[in-house]
Amino acid sequence: xxxxxxxxxxxxxxxxxxxxxxxxxxxxxxxxxxxxxxxxxxxxxxxxxxxxxxxxxxxxxxxxxxxxxxxxxxxxxxxxxxxxxxxxxxxxxxxxxxxxxxxxxxxxxxxxxxxxxxxxxxxxxxxxxxxxxxxxxxxxxxxxxxxxxxxxxxxxxxxxxxxxxxxxxxxxxxxxxxxxxxxxxxxxxxxxxxxxxxxxxxxxxxxxxxxxxxxxxxxxxxxxxxxxxxxxxxxxxxxxxxxxxxxxxxxxxxxxxxxxxxxxxxxxxxxxxxxxxxxxxxxxxxxxxxxxxxxxxx
Amino acid sequence: xxxxxxxxxxxxxxxxxxxxxxxxxxxxxxxxxxxxxxxxxxxxxxxxxxxxxxxxxxxxxxxxxxxxxxxxxxxxxxxxxxxxxxxxxxxxxxxxxxxxxxxxxxxxxxxxxxxxxxxxxxxxxxxxxxxxxxxxxxxxxxxxxxxxxxxxxxxxxxxxxxxxxxxxxxxxxxxxxxxxxxxxxxxxxxxxxxxxxxxxxxxxxxxxxxxxxxxxxxxxxxxxxxxxxxxxxxxxxxxxxxxxxxxxxxxxxxxxxxxxxxxxxxxxxxxxxxxxxxxxxxxxxxxxxxxxxxxxxxxxxxxxxxxxxxxxxxx
Amino acid sequence: xxxxxxxxxxxxxxxxxxxxxxxxxxxxxxxxxxxxxxxxxxxxxxxxxxxxxxxxxxxxxxxxxxxxxxxxxxxxxxxxxxxxxxxxxxxxxxxxxxxxxxxxxxxxxxxxxxxxxxxxxxxxxxxxx
Numbered sequence: 001x002x003x004x005x006x007x008x009x010x011x012x013x014x015x016x017x018x019x020x021x022x023x024x025x026x027x028x029x030x031x032x033x034x035x036x037x038x039x040x041x042x043x044x045x046x047x048x049x050x051x052x053x054x055x056x057x058x059x060x061x062x063x064x065x066x067x068x069x070x071x072x073x074x075x076x077x078x079x080x081x082x083x084x085x086x087x088x089x090x091x092x093x094x095x096x097x098x099x100x101x102x103x104x105x106x107x108x109x110x111x112x113x114x115x116x117x118x119x120x121x122x123x124x125x126x127x128x129x130x131x132x133x134x135x136x137x138x139x140x141x142x143x144x145x146x147x148x149x150x151x152x153x154x155x156x157x158x159x160x161x162x163x164x165x166x167x168x169x170x171x172x173x174x175x176x177x178x179x180x181x182x183x184x185x186x187x188x189x190x191x192x193x194x195x196x197x198x199x200x201x202x203x204x205x206x207x208x209x210x211x212x213x214x215x216x217x218x219x220x221x222x223x224x225x226x227x228x229x230x231x232x233x234x235x236x237x238x239x240x241x242x243x244x245x246x247x248x249x250x251x252x253x254x255x256x257x258x259x260x261x262x263x264x265x266x267x268x269x270x271x272x273x274x275x276x277x278x279x280x281x282x283x284x285x286x287x288x289x290x291x292x293x294x295x296x297x298x
Numbered sequence: 299x300x301x302x303x304x305x306x307x308x309x310x311x312x313x314x315x316x317x318x319x320x321x322x323x324x325x326x327x328x329x330x331x332x333x334x335x336x337x338x339x340x341x342x343x344x345x346x347x348x349x350x351x352x353x354x355x356x357x358x359x360x361x362x363x364x365x366x367x368x369x370x371x372x373x374x375x376x377x378x379x380x381x382x383x384x385x386x387x388x389x390x391x392x393x394x395x396x397x398x399x400x401x402x403x404x405x406x407x408x409x410x411x412x413x414x415x416x417x418x419x420x421x422x423x424x425x426x427x428x429x430x431x432x433x434x435x436x437x438x439x440x441x442x443x444x445x446x447x448x449x450x451x452x453x454x455x456x457x458x459x460x461x462x463x464x465x466x467x468x469x470x471x472x473x474x475x476x477x478x479x480x481x482x483x484x485x486x487x488x489x490x491x492x493x494x495x496x497x498x499x500x501x502x503x504x505x506x507x508x509x510x511x512x513x514x515x516x517x518x519x520x521x522x523x524x525x526x527x528x529x530x531x532x533x534x535x536x537x538x539x540x541x542x543x544x545x546x547x548x549x550x551x552x553x554x555x556x557x558x559x560x561x562x563x564x565x566x567x568x569x570x571x572x573x574x575x576x577x578x579x580x581x582x583x584x585x586x587x588x589x590x591x592x593x594x595x596x597x598x599x600x601x602x603x604x605x606x607x608x609x610x611x612x613x
Numbered sequence: 614x615x616x617x618x619x620x621x622x623x624x625x626x627x628x629x630x631x632x633x634x635x636x637x638x639x640x641x642x643x644x645x646x647x648x649x650x651x652x653x654x655x656x657x658x659x660x661x662x663x664x665x666x667x668x669x670x671x672x673x674x675x676x677x678x679x680x681x682x683x684x685x686x687x688x689x690x691x692x693x694x695x696x697x698x699x700x701x702x703x704x705x706x707x708x709x710x711x712x713x714x715x716x717x718x719x720x721x722x723x724x725x726x727x728x729x730x731x732x733x734x735x736x737x738x739x740x741x742x
């Protein structure tokens with residue numbers, strides 16, 4: 001059984017620069033996956049590849065078991081909200097829904113209506129708040145009753161309150177449709193509420209991939225007196241070491257309990273864990289901004 | 299999908315419709331005096347083969363009286379190309395500019411089908427509008443065409459079935475330019491320039507050769523003042539059929555005058571003749587058919603390129 | 614009942630829900646026959662992944678604390694009136710003795726807390742291991 005989204009050694013190069021490289025991952029059936037990583041890690045590129053807007057330079061990508069560049073049917077079953085939630089600005093809410101109905105074979109108007117709640121149908125898209133606009137884009141994506149939902153930086157333009165509201169609508173839609181969801185985001189604040197799996201992209205591919213529980217279970221903060229670092233029983237990898245004065249704090253990936261009494265062992269929250277990983281990701285040297293039309297190296 | 303296309307392009311379509319209406323109203327208003335004069339002066343009795351004395355004067359008067367109007371009507375030549383480019387160029391370029399191609403191309407319709415549906419419907423609208431324009435132009439130019447024929451570009455370019463063919467080609471070029479350049483303004487300019495270049499190229503290089511032109515020989519200094527065909531060339535040739543340059547002609551006239559000889563007689567004595575090369579008026583519909591076919595074929599090729607590109611090109 | 618999630622706890626969300634239901638049972642806020650909020654109610658209220666709620670409820674069901682009745686909801690099946698309540702007093706006395714000893718040793722409140730929590734974590738890790 002193939003996963004709704006599956007990539008093998010996927011890579012995409014823009015004019016000599018790799019936006020995504022050696023990316024192998026799968027988003028299993030009916031899970032919500034948080035796709036995260038620093039700017040330029042290739043999150044948006046990956047989603048654009050998944051909806052066939054881009055063609056891979058190397059490797060393969062399969063969406064709902066099919067090649068997105070060859071199969072329009074596969075895209076028809078994917079709900080995609082691109083960065084900045086593009087919609088026709090001159091359309092009203094009602095016209096946007098009519099657009100979605102007219103351009104999709106499968107369209108669940110009742111579900112879209114339900115997700116939109118009390119939003120006035122006669123308002124023009126250009127007059128919507130960022131939160132309302134995101135909500136409309138999401139309703140359009142979920143109204144297709146997709147097997148796979150891809151959201152590109154849905155929280156980027158939203159204030160915390162709107163982000164939380166968006167998440168509620170999304171989760172409600174997920175509960176209704178049972179879709180697999182991939183959320184590309186560098187905002188990790190709310191990621192744990194929504195996501196069961198986390199994939200962290202970095203330069204050179206997938207840096208972290210696992211369920212939230214696995215990640216929380218396998219990482220610990222060790223605090224102790226500053227000392228030369230040797231092997232610590234139960235520690236697989238030291239992700240980050242920080243010292244202040246005589247104290248040393250390690251973020252470690254464990255492969256068993258850390259019983260060494262000279263360390264104080266504490267669990268770590270997901271947000272802090274992800275931020276620590278992102279900080280360790282090697283990034284390419286900064287370069288002048290790309291022309292704005294190539295904005296998918298998000 | 300038809301609703302979507304109408305909703306997205308209704309402003310342009312309404313503008314084109316309004317333009318056609320405006321032209322029609324202006325045409326009716328300006329044509330009535332022309333038609334009145336045509337009948338008052340009984341111009342039809344001056345048209346070949348029925349020539350009567352004084353015709354030169356009557357026709358000349360009619361021409362000069364309405365020359366300004368006919369000149370203004372020549373601007374109609376711009377409209378089909380303009381309509382095609384104005385609708386074609388933004389079709390894709392605006393989607394790129396606003397990022398909405400990421401919405402449009404990730405719904406349940408493949409982008410080739412999306413492009414083809416749009417092109418088909420908008421093409422239909424553009425064809426309908428330009429047919430209406432051509433109809434108006436033909437009605438308006440009727441008196442002029444009776445006098446001067448409709449083979450020369452002033453009439454040929456705004457009448458008949460070439461008009462929708464031009465519009466269709468302009469639409470296709472606009473679409474392709476929008477796809478390649480992704481900027482409305484740039485696409486508009488490039489498409490307009492390309493359209494004009496091809497249009498003029500065909501008119502100047504190909505159209506004279508659709509069928510071998512006819513020749514008419516007239517002895518004497520000047521050509522017959524009136525021909526209802528499309529005069530391609532009007533040259534003085536010597537006995538061997540070689541063209542005489544205007545420089546030599548002037549020199550010969552000067553030479554005759556010094557010798558107090560009538561230049562026309564002098565030319566005849568040299569065996570010089572005036573040869574008019576022209577396409578006769580009865581080839582109008584044949585030429586229209588050929589030229590329309592050329593532009594429809596060009597439009598099809600450009601469109602196919604656009605469809606292939608939109609399929610292949612990473613967006 | 615309402616759930617509150619703490620993203621910094623390091624405890625998976627579904628375990629937080631399990632914990633909160635258990636706490637409510639212990640404190641008598643939930644009783645046998647009470648209905649838990651439906652998955653969609655929880656999702657709508659706190660914007661959390663429905664699978665997480667479902668997983669928490671499955672966990673509770675496996676513990677025999679709740680029972681799912683298809684089409685009707687999830688109901689409390691047994692209470693957590695802890696049988697060990699009578700031990701609490703004895704344990705508390707032992708803890709108090711230990712605390713007094715710590716104070717005599719000059720350890721301040723902060724250090725006591727740190728010591729307790731790290732020892733607790735260690736003990737739990739050892740039990741898991």
